[in-house]
Amino acid sequence: MVVGKAIVRGFLVAALTFQQIGVLPPYALSQGIAPVYAATEGNLFAVLRAPDANWAFLQSRLNGYPYSLVNQAELSLDKLKSHKILFIPNVTTLTLEQVSTLQTWVDQGGKLIVSGAIGTSSSPEVQTALKKLLGVYWGRALPSFATMEKASQPDPWLDSANFKDPVLGGLLIPVNFGNNIQARFQKERSPAVITTPSLTFLAWEWGSGSAKSDRQWLGAALDRYVPGTAAALAVAEEAKLTPISSFEAFNMQKELQNLLGRVESTILTNDASATTDNLPVQYRDAALQAHKTLKDLPAMIKAGKNEEARTEWKTALDKLWANYPASQLAALPEVRAIWLDRGTLVKAGSEDGLRIVFDRLAKAGVNTVFLETVNAGYTVYPSKVAPQQNPLTLWDPLRAGVKLAHERNMELHAWCWMFATGNQRHNVILNQPSSFPGPVLAAYPDMAMTDRQGRLLDKHETWLDPANNKARDYLKGILKEIVTEYDVDGVQLDYIRYPFQRKASFGYSPTARSRFQQLTGVDPIDIDSTKDYSLAKMWQEFKVNQVTSFVAEVSQELRQAKPRIIISAAVFPIERRQRLSFIQQDWETWAEQGLIDMIVPMTYSLETKELKELVEPNLMQLNNANAPVLLLPSLMVKGLSQVKLRDQLQAVRDLPSGGYSLFAVAHLTDEQQQLLTANSSVSPFNPTRQPFQTVQERFKIMQKEWNLLASGKKIWMADFDIPPFQAQVMRVSESINSLVERPSPVRIEKVRQDLSQLRTGLVSWLRLEKLERPYRVQTWDNRLAALDAMLRYGELALPRLAGGATKKLQISENK
Numbered sequence: 001m002v003v004g005k006a007i008v009r010g011f012l013v014a015a016l017t018f019q020q021i022g023v024l025p026p027y028a029l030s031q032g033i034a035p036v037y038a039a040t041e042g043n044l045f046a047v048l049r050a051p052d053a054n055w056a057f058l059q060s061r062l063n064g065y066p067y068s069l070v071n072q073a074e075l076s077l078d079k080l081k082s083h084k085i086l087f088i089p090n091v092t093t094l095t096l097e098q099v100s101t102l103q104t105w106v107d108q109g110g111k112l113i114v115s116g117a118i119g120t121s122s123s124p125e126v127q128t129a130l131k132k133l134l135g136v137y138w139g140r141a142l143p144s145f146a147t148m149e150k151a152s153q154p155d156p157w158l159d160s161a162n163f164k165d166p167v168l169g170g171l172l173i174p175v176n177f178g179n180n181i182q183a184r185f186q187k188e189r190s191p192a193v194i195t196t197p198s199l200t201f202l203a204w205e206w207g208s209g210s211a212k213s214d215r216q217w218l219g220a221a222l223d224r225y226v227p228g229t230a231a232a233l234a235v236a237e238e239a240k241l242t243p244i245s246s247f248e249a250f251n252m253q254k255e256l257q258n259l260l261g262r263v264e265s266t267i268l269t270n271d272a273s274a275t276t277d278n279l280p281v282q283y284r285d286a287a288l289q290a291h292k293t294l295k296d297l298p299a300m301i302k303a304g305k306n307e308e309a310r311t312e313w314k315t316a317l318d319k320l321w322a323n324y325p326a327s328q329l330a331a332l333p334e335v336r337a338i339w340l341d342r343g344t345l346v347k348a349g350s351e352d353g354l355r356i357v358f359d360r361l362a363k364a365g366v367n368t369v370f371l372e373t374v375n376a377g378y379t380v381y382p383s384k385v386a387p388q389q390n391p392l393t394l395w396d397p398l399r400a401g402v403k404l405a406h407e408r409n410m411e412l413h414a415w416c417w418m419f420a421t422g423n424q425r426h427n428v429i430l431n432q433p434s435s436f437p438g439p440v441l442a443a444y445p446d447m448a449m450t451d452r453q454g455r456l457l458d459k460h461e462t463w464l465d466p467a468n469n470k471a472r473d474y475l476k477g478i479l480k481e482i483v484t485e486y487d488v489d490g491v492q493l494d495y496i497r498y499p500f501q502r503k504a505s506f507g508y509s510p511t512a513r514s515r516f517q518q519l520t521g522v523d524p525i526d527i528d529s530t531k532d533y534s535l536a537k538m539w540q541e542f543k544v545n546q547v548t549s550f551v552a553e554v555s556q557e558l559r560q561a562k563p564r565i566i567i568s569a570a571v572f573p574i575e576r577r578q579r580l581s582f583i584q585q586d587w588e589t590w591a592e593q594g595l596i597d598m599i600v601p602m603t604y605s606l607e608t609k610e611l612k613e614l615v616e617p618n619l620m621q622l623n624n625a626n627a628p629v630l631l632l633p634s635l636m637v638k639g640l641s642q643v644k645l646r647d648q649l650q651a652v653r654d655l656p657s658g659g660y661s662l663f664a665v666a667h668l669t670d671e672q673q674q675l676l677t678a679n680s681s682v683s684p685f686n687p688t689r690q691p692f693q694t695v696q697e698r699f700k701i702m703q704k705e706w707n708l709l710a711s712g713k714k715i716w717m718a719d720f721d722i723p724p725f726q727a728q729v730m731r732v733s734e735s736i737n738s739l740v741e742r743p744s745p746v747r748i749e750k751v752r753q754d755l756s757q758l759r760t761g762l763v764s765w766l767r768l769e770k771l772e773r774p775y776r777v778q779t780w781d782n783r784l785a786a787l788d789a790m791l792r793y794g795e796l797a798l799p800r801l802a803g804g805a806t807k808k809l810q811i812s813e814n815k
Contacts, residue, residue: 043066043067043068043083044065044066044067044085044222044226045065045066045067045068045083045084045085045086045087045113045222046067046068046069046070046079046080046083046085046086046087047062047067047068047069047070047086047087047089048070048072048075048086048087048088048089048091049069049070049071049072049606050072050090050091050092050093051072051073051606051607051639051640051641051644054207054314054317054318054321055607056255056317056607056609057207057314057317058089058090058206058207060248060310061206061207061211061214061215065215065218067087068083070086071606071639072091072094072098072606072639073606073636073638073639075098075101075102076101077101077104077105080101080105080110083110084109084110084111084225084226085110085111085112085113085222085225085226086102086105086110086111086112086113087113087115087218087221088112088113088114088115088118089115089116089206089207090115090116090117090118090205090206090207091116091118091119092116092117092118092119092120092121092122093119093121093122093641094118094119094122094126094130095122095126096123096125096126096129099119099126099129099130099133100129102133103129103132103133106133106198110198111198111199111200111225112134112198112199112200113199113200113202113218113221113222114134114199114200114201114202115201115202115204115205115206116138116170116202116204116205116206117138117141117170117205118130118134118138119137119138120138131175134196134199134201135174135175135176135178135179135196135199136172136173136174136175136176136179136194136196136199136201137172137173137175138170138171138172138173138203139170139171139172139173140170140171141168141169141170141171142168142169142170142171142185142188142190145166145167145168145169145208145209146166146167146168146169146185146186146187146188146192147163147164147165147166147167147185147186147187148163148167148169148183148184148185148186148192148193149163149183149184149186150163150182150183151181151182151183151184154182154183155180155182155195155224157220157221157223157224157227158182158183158193158220159220160216160219160220160223161183161216161217161220162209162210162212162213162216162217163183164213165209165210165212165213166209167204167205167208167209167213168204168205168208168209169185169188169190169192169203169204170203170204170205171188171190171203172190172191172192172194172201172203174191174194176196178196178197179194179195179196180194180195180196181193181194182194182195185203190203191203192204195224200221200224202217202221206218207314210307211307211310243301243304243306244301244306244309244310249297249298249301252297252309252310252313253294253297253298255317255609256290256293256294256297256313256316256317257294257774257775258608258609258612258775259290259317259320259321259608259647260287260290260291260294260316260320260775261654261773261774261775261776261778261779262608262647262650262651262654262775263283263286263287263290263320263323263324263325264287264773264775264776265650265653265654265775265776265779266324266325266646266650267279267283267284267287267325268705268708268709268776269701269705270325271708272701272704272705272707272708273701273704279325280323282323283323283325285323286316286319286320286322286323287320289315289316289319290316290317290319290320293312293313293315293316294316296312297309297312297313300312321643324643324646324647326642326643326646326675326678326679331681331682331683332653332683332697332698332701333683333685333686333687333690333693333694333697333698334653334657334658334659334660334683334687334694335367335368335598335630335632335658335659335660335661335686335687335688336365336366336367336368336659336660336682337366337367337368337369337370337413337600337632337659337660337661337662338361338364338366338368338369338370338661338662338663338664338665338668339370339372339415339661339662339663339664339665340357340361340369340370340371340372340401340415340664340665341372341664341665341666342372342375342380342390342393343666344357344664344665344666345371345372345380345393345397346390346392346393348397349395350395350400351395351400351403351404354397354400354401354404355404357665358401358404358405358408358410359408360668360673361408361410361665362408362410363673363676363677363680364668364673364676364677364680365676365677365679365680365681365682366410366662366676367409367410367411367682367686368410368411368413368489368490368659368661368686369401369405369410369411369412369413370413370415370492370568370661371397371398371401371412371413371414371415372415373398373414373415373416373482374386374414374415374416374417374478375390375417375426376417376420376421376422376423376426376438376461377417377421377422377438377439377440377441378390378426378438378439379478380393380396380397380398381393381396381397381398381399381482381486382396383478383481384481385474385477385478385481386439386440386478387439387440387442387443387444388439390430391430392429392430398414398482398486398488399486402486402487402488405489406487411489411490411566411686411688412488412489412490413488413489413490413491413492413566413568414482414483414486414488414490414491414492415492415494415570416478416479416482416491416492416493416494417494417495418464418475418493418494418495418496418550419449419463419464419465419466419471419475419495419496419497419498419547420461420462420463420464420495420499421437421438421440421441421462421463421464422436422437422438422439422440422441422456422461422462422463423438423460423461423462424457424460424461425460426438437456437462438462440464440474441456441462441464444470444471444474446468446470446511447464447465447468447470447471447474448462448463448464448465448509449462449463449464449465449466449468449498449499449506449507449509449512450465450506450508450509451505451506451508452505452508452525454508459499461499463498463499463506465507465509465511465512466498466543466546466547466550467507467509467511467512467515467516467542467543467546468509468511468512472550472553475550475554476553476554476557479491479554479557479558480557480558480561483558483561483562483565484561484562488565489564489565489566490565490566490567490568490597490688491558491565491566491567491568492567492568492569492570492600493551493554493567493568493569493570493596494569494570496547496550496551496569496570496571496585497547497571497572497583497584497585498543498547498583498584498585499583500582500583501582501583502582507524507543507584508524508525512524512542512543512546513525515542516539516542519542520535520538522535524539524542527539540580540581540584543584544580544584544585544586546584547584547585547586548586548589548590551569551590551595551596552590552593552595554567555567555595555596559800563800563801564800564801566597566598566688567595567596567597567598568596568597568598568599568600568632569587569590569596569598569599569600570600570602570634571585571587571599571600571601571602572585572601572602573601573602573603573614573615573617573618575617576588576621587599588621588622588625588627591622591625591627591628591629592625592626592627594628594629594796594797596629597629597630597688597793597797598629598630598631598632598658598688599618599622599629599630599631599632600631600632600634600661601614601615601618601631601632601633601634602634602663603615603618603633603634603635604634604635604636604663605636606636606639606640606644607644608644608647608648608651611633611635611648611651611652612651612655614633615631615633615652615655615657616655618631619631619655619656619657619785622789623656623785623788623789626792627789627792628792628793628795628796628797629789629792629793630657630658630659630687630688630789630790630793631657631658631789632657632658632659632660632661633652633655633657633660633661634660634661634662634663635648635649635652635660635661635662635663636663636667637662637663637664637667637668637669637672638663638667640672641671642671642672642674642675645672645675646675649679654775654779654782654783655782655786656782656783656784656785656786656788656789657786658687658688658786658789658790659687683697685697687790687793688797688801689801691790691791691793691794691797691798692736692739692740692743692790692791692794692798693740694790695736695739695751695787695790695791695794696736696737696740698783698786698787699732699733699736699787700733702780702783702784703729703733706729710722715766715769716768716769716771716772717765717766717768717769718768721764721765721766722765724761724765725761725765725766728754728757728758728761729758731754731757732751732754732755732758735747735750735751735754736751738750739751743794743798745795748791748794748795751791752788752791752792755784755787755788755791756788758784759781759784759785762777762780762781762784766780
């Protein structure tokens with residue numbers, strides 16, 4: 001590849017300048033220039049990533065800067081300890097704990113760069129704490145874009161700032177006399193930049209001005225704390241290739257296309273179920289503008305109008321977020337689950353206190369509750385098997401939970417920790433010494449898992465050994481006690497794995513070593529994974545098989561004891577090869593063998609894009625394997641804004657899933673509760689109990705959407721494609737109705753074949769629609785894939801759910 005000499009010189013000069021301050025930009029690494037790392041592990045500053053900020057856009061403007069990312073939900077002194085500077089762009093919501101963390105970090109010498117209306121959506125207590133921390137607060141937004149000028153005696157670092165381009169400013173109000181006004185807005189004469197020894201406050205939303213202005217101001221602010229930074233960034237800017245690359249263009253279009261698709265899904269769902277047009281016009285206007293931007297972007301990028309393209313792209317995104325319909329979700333048959341954590345049970349304190357929690361969940365449309373029943377070795381109920389009930393729940397939350405759930409037509413599943421059996425954090429709560437291994441290992445030390453050195457503790461947890469038959473029998477005894485003594489609807493297996501290990505460091509109990517040596521003649525502690533690859537692989541497979549065989553035994557015994565029990569597993573969504581290596585959790589095999597009913601991957605993310613990237617490979621793998629199981633993606637509600645929660649719920653519905661699970665009741669905010677309550681219409685069918693009726697209802701919803709679009713001529717199809725499409729839709733509908741009337745393996749297979757033909761036909765019949773709305777067509781295919789998954793699940797599970805044997809469906813074969 002030929003590179004211009006001027007650009008090469010720019011790379012080298014920028015790299016050398018960055019070397020002087022201890023960091024290197026990413027492009028320098030690609031040129032083979034060795035970094036000189038500072039105490040911040042190669043990064044000059046940290047950036048706080050907030051769920052209420054448009055991160056994709058901010059990230060594009062930070063591209064090339066040497067920074068580390070700190071997610072707001074994970075903000076802690078530990079995360080900040082290696083950084084001197086923290087940039088907080090446009091964060092409107094903070095918690096008191098987060099402000100306290102920032103205050104402690106600043107007191108220890110940390111420096112802040114703040115932009116925008118920080119904390120304005122926070123509680124009054126938080127805003128008071130912020131005023132103390134910053135010495136200044138955001139009063140209100142200015143009515144229009146404004147330009148700035150330097151104050152009478154500005155500091156030298158402002159020389160590299162941008163005073164030409166206007167920004168969308170705000171009124172800053174100082175509360176301390178020690179504040180320095182460095183710049184003012186020309187028209188309003190109000191402060192535009194205020195500094196203190198530990199703070200640089202930019203009185204505008206970073207990202208509202210030009211990219212050049214944003215980057216120059218950030219460089220100048222960094223230069224205030226680390227002299228030389230602005231010069232290095234200026235050289236990097238000069239050398240930086242400003243045109244939008246094909247990769248960036250693809251990502252811009254994909255992000256806008258997907259967000260637009262989800263917004264249009266909500267609009268279409270509303271239109272298909274409403275008798276009148278009850279949506280405000282701005283929702284549709286925002287979607288139309290986004291469509292126009294999508295069409296215009298390629299031409300703008302080709303013409304080199306990069307700044308215009310980025311600005312219009314951001315404007316379209318912002319308008320969609322600001323006008324995201326919060327309209328009624330269709331009463332889609334789905335699992336709407338939530339984890340009811342031990343802390344909430346402790347706080348409830350009694351059945352009366354727990355009733356308030358269940359009333360709240362019922363209003364939110366929840367139909368399945370995963371109640372934390374076994375936690376760190378303690379049961380929340382009085383057990384005859386476990387050594388000790390949790391001393392903070394010396395009533396019976398499990399019995400109360402079952403009663404309260406069933407009174408509200410909800411299912412109650414016992415959420416149980418399996419192999420993780422002790423926790424130092426819980427020791428603190430229960431006033432136990434940090435060395436306490438938990439009640440189970442205190443009573444039965446011979447059931448423990450150990451590392452190579454014979455130690456029990458993995459970070460802050462102790463574990464039972466899956467290779468120890470006594471430990472396995474103990475856990476199965478707990479589970480059997482729960483399903484026979486309590487009218488639970490399901491059991492969820494959590495911590496159904498080994499601890500995280502990078503170098504096969506756990507699982508070396510005397511029992512496990514002896515069993516492996518009997519099989520192979522080799523003591524696993526003597527295996528060098530860097531040299532004995534085949535033996536190391538055998539040791540890994542041995543541990544994987546311990547977990548999988550345990551799941552198989554649990555499945556068989558619980559289903560024999562209670563055929564209608566639903567078994568789920570909370571699992572990690574990471575790539576299979578790494579997962580087998582790190583934690584020996586092979587949930588694909590459990591699913592393919594029909595050992596469990598629901599896979600619940602912990603797909604936690606503050607961003608919908610990342611959520612989809614976690615969920616889609618897992619769904620694809622299960623569907624490709626024809627696994628008879630339902631998959632429930634998990635949403636972490638902590639730190640998730642109301643509109644982002646609505647967006648993630650829509651994303652999950654647009655994927656081939658069986659529903660969703662929310663983590664957890666303890667983190668559910670009033671705003672999130674309001675959203676769920678407004679969308680709480682629940683179908684009478686649950687895919688785990690009525691899989692075929694679920695298929696029928698879901699397909700009817702799709703038919704309504706197709707009919708609505710066809711009647712308004714809002715679906716782009718060639719005239720000759722319409723009859724075969726409509727005919728195949730009718731065939732699928734008829735075969736589903738026939739299946740619901742009289743289930744049989746023959747009829748299940750007929751529906752699956754008809755669905756397959758419809759999915760194949762969509763590629764041809766909707767080829768024109770896909771050009772205009774690819775997300776919509778992909779969503780319809782996803783929903784058909786979800787129906788196929790429910791049919792596979794139903795064929796295997798229905799006889800058992802009806803109270804019969806665990807064999808495959810053996811109902812009337814009549815066609």
